[in-house]
Amino acid sequence: MRIRLNGKDVSLPDGMTLRDLVRHYDLDGEPVAIERNGQIVDRQAFEAEVIQEGDVIEMVRFVGGG
Amino acid sequence: MEPLVIAGRSFRSRLMVGTGKYESLEAMREALDASGAEIVTVAVRRVNLDARETSILSYIDLERYILLPNTAGCHTAEEAVRTARLARAAGLSNWVKLEVIADDGTLLPDPIATVEAAETLVKEGFVVLPYTTDDHVVARRLLEVGCAAVMPYGSAIGTGRGLEAVERIARIVDEIRGRVPVVVDAGIGAPSDAALAMETGADAVLVNTAIARAGDPVAMARAMRLAVEAGYLARRAGRIPKSSVPSPSSPEAGVVGRS
Structure with a gap:
């Protein structure tokens, strides 16, 4: 399936x-946050949320900043 | 030093530090340690899909530091609110350093959008620390909508120009101090700037570039720590008023050879 991930x-x-x-991008254990089709998904729900064709997903993490 | 209290949490350190612009994550970790800071800012960014990148969190001991995610790079209240929600969803902190920057290359805050975003985030239960201008009226508005601190700039982000309008910071201190902490954020270039901010009555100082880009970030982090402490003590000690009339420090009588 094709999705839009991080643009x-x-x-x-x-x-x-x-x-x-999350596993696919080697981010196990990393506190990432995910927004799926404009809605933030609770981390506890990652396991249950099946990605669908055409989904627009933003996956973010913390980086250095001031 | 008396503890700094933000949203009911006490901190021994009055220096907050950013984690951007370091040569390496090892250098960042050492500088954080030397700074004595307990509050450290981080940014929220899209995961890079093309390269595996080391997690900055492997270098920040969350037993020791509280994370203050920022909304840096956001140009509208909507973008900032969205970024703050994502930061909270990551599950480490409901604190946010709110930044809404006018999209004009100055890196100066958009005060109207900042107040708007702050109001939304406070209602959603965030502890909001907004980066703002040195305008006391904006500071008052941020206080009114429930921000946990007010963080006026000394000068523009990353310029290292220090406190360009110290009397404006003093006015914010008069307006806000005792209700929520005033934190001078942005523009600090040298320990003397940090000390001046504290002498002027700021409750804390937030520094990133001046440490991260110093010749020796670890030594500069330590210098900033001492400067913040010195400025804090000086404020409490009460500096002498400035005078245009000189006055000798030594007795005028009894100079040898005088008749």
Whole structure:
């Protein structure tokens, strides 16, 4: 399936959950936050949220800043 | 020093530090340690999909520091609110350093959008520390909407020009102090600037570039720590008024050889 992730078109295996997406980018253990189609998804819900074709997802993390 | 209290939490340090612009994460960790800071700012950014990047959080001991995520780079209240919500959703902090920057290359805050975003975020339960101008009326508005601190600039972000209008900071201190902390954020270039901010009555100072880009960030972090403490003590000690009339420090009588 194709989705829009962080402003880019990305192809992912069908049936992936948000938890899988986090793992896919080696971010296990990292406190990432995800917004799916404009709605923030609670971290506890990552496991249950299955990504759908055409989803628009923002996945963010903390970086250095002032 | 008396503890700094923000939203009911006490801090021994009155120096907050940013985590941007360091040569390496190791250098950042050492500078944070030397600064004595307990509140450290971080930015919220999209995960880079093309490269695996080391987590900055591997270098920040969350037992020791409280994270203050910022909304840097946001040009509208909506962007800032969205970024703050994402920061909170990451699950580490409901504190936010609110920044809404006018999109004109000056990195100066948009005060109207900042007040608007602050009001929304306070209602949603965030502890909001807004970066703002040195205008006391804006500071008052931020206080009224429930911000946990007010953070006026000394000068523009990253310029290191110090306190360009110290009397304006003094006015904010008069207006706000004792209700929520006043934190001079942005523009600090040298420890003398940090000391002056504290002497002027600021409750704390936030520094990033001046430490991160110093020749020796660890030594500068320590210097900033001492300057903040010196300025704090000086404020409490009460400086002498400035006078246009000189007055000798030594007795005028008894100089040798005088008749």
